[in-house]
Amino acid sequence: MVVTxxxxxxxxxxxxxxxxxxxxPPQMLEENPDEVRAGAANLLAHLAIVxxxxxxxxxxxxxxxxxxxxxxxxxxxIAASVGIRSASCTHFENGGxxxxxxxxxxxxAADEPSDFQMLYADDATLREKIETVATEVYGADGVDYTPLxxxxxxxxxxxxFGSLPVCIAKTHLSISSDPKLLGAPRxxxxxxxxxxxxxxxGFVYLVSxxxxxxxxxxxxxxxENIDIDENGNVVGLY
Amino acid sequence: xxxxxxxxxxxxxARRATLQPIAEVAGQMGLGPELLEPYGAHxxxxxxxxxxxxxxxxxxxxVVVTAVTPTPLGPxxxxx
Numbered sequence: 001m002v003v004t005x006x007x008x009x010x011x012x013x014x015x016x017x018x019x020x021x022x023x024x025p026p027q028m029l030e031e032n033p034d035e036v037r038a039g040a041a042n043l044l045a046h047l048a049i050v051x052x053x054x055x056x057x058x059x060x061x062x063x064x065x066x067x068x069x070x071x072x073x074x075x076x077x078i079a080a081s082v083g084i085r086s087a088s089c090t091h092f093e094n095g096g097x098x099x100x101x102x103x104x105x106x107x108x109a110a111d112e113p114s115d116f117q118m119l120y121a122d123d124a125t126l127r128e129k130i131e132t133v134a135t136e137v138y139g140a141d142g143v144d145y146t147p148l149x150x151x152x153x154x155x156x157x158x159x160x161f162g163s164l165p166v167c168i169a170k171t172h173l174s175i176s177s178d179p180k181l182l183g184a185p186r187x188x189x190x191x192x193x194x195x196x197x198x199x200x201x202g203f204v205y206l207v208s209x210x211x212x213x214x215x216x217x218x219x220x221x222x223x224e225n226i227d228i229d230e231n232g233n234v235v236g237l238y
Numbered sequence: 239x240x241x242x243x244x245x246x247x248x249x250x251x252a253r254r255a256t257l258q259p260i261a262e263v264a265g266q267m268g269l270g271p272e273l274l275e276p277y278g279a280h281x282x283x284x285x286x287x288x289x290x291x292x293x294x295x296x297x298x299x300x301v302v303v304t305a306v307t308p309t310p311l312g313p314x315x316x317x318x
Contacts, residue, residue, distance in 0.1 A: 001303045001304070003304070003306070007309065007311075046306055064240070065240055066240065090240075172307070172308065173310060175307055237249055
């Protein structure tokens with residue numbers, strides 16, 4: 001199931017600058033199914049990734065107040081153009097009732113024959129695995145390793161960790177490694193800065209660009225605000 | 239346009255829910271009391287014995303939920 005929203009589709013059109021902490025551009029709130037269509041590339045790329053694994057995707061349109069039916073229809077046309085089921089869902093407002101159409105689409109999709117496949121074989125080299133993910137999932141032309149990353153990978157292969165799967169720490173704001181690139185970017189290479197082996201957990205992970213693998217924590221933990229009131233209710237969770 | 243519905247905060251919605259006894263929830267899934275390790279009325283761990291006990295059941299489907307690449311505001315911008 002691939003979830004999308006009208007706002008996300010419009011953001012991927014590249015017509016607007018969306019900045020965290022600032023209000024959305026007012027033009028983005030107007031009825032504009034063409035702009036939804038202009039932002040189709042990202043959704044289509046994600047659907048292709050699901051299909052690459054041999055299973056049937058379904059598109060879930062997470063409905064928001066302020067969406068227009070024509071915009072939902074545009075998303076459904078995009079899904080239908082590649083033969084994929086879709087459903088608008090209003091579970092946030094209507095609970096389970098709001099997701100019945102989606103549930104039915106998922107049941108139908110799950111009943112289709114599937115041929116689930118991993119992206120790569122365990123016995124491929126670490127570099128082959130990284131390059132498979134980079135080119136077949138992210139749409140990169142190839143991978144560039146720093147000398148440090150290359151040394152790490154050579155070491156892990158030599159000591160016998162080459163059969164582990166790989167996990168790539170990359171920005172979530174783009175399919176590419178550049179958080180500013182929208183849609184489904186092409187014509188770029190994945191930079192790998194370093195590699196680390198989590199042998200106990202059973203994978204090797206790669207750090208792309210200046211990604212951090214652990215988010216910074218607030219000086220004041222959320223627990224400081226959580227309490228129980230005189231009626232026994234937990235307060236301060238949100 | 240889809241109308242805006244006034245919504246209470248998530249914590250209010252959560253508090254309004256009436257919890258079902260966990261034994262009932264488990265029973266609906268075919269997990270009898272012998273396969274449960276209850277922690278009060280609403281929480282339980284499922285015994286590993288359930289793997290063998292339910293081995294004869296038809297295979298279930300595993301549904302993975304993912305999303306398009308989010309905007310800097312997150313995949314679902316909270317504008318209300």
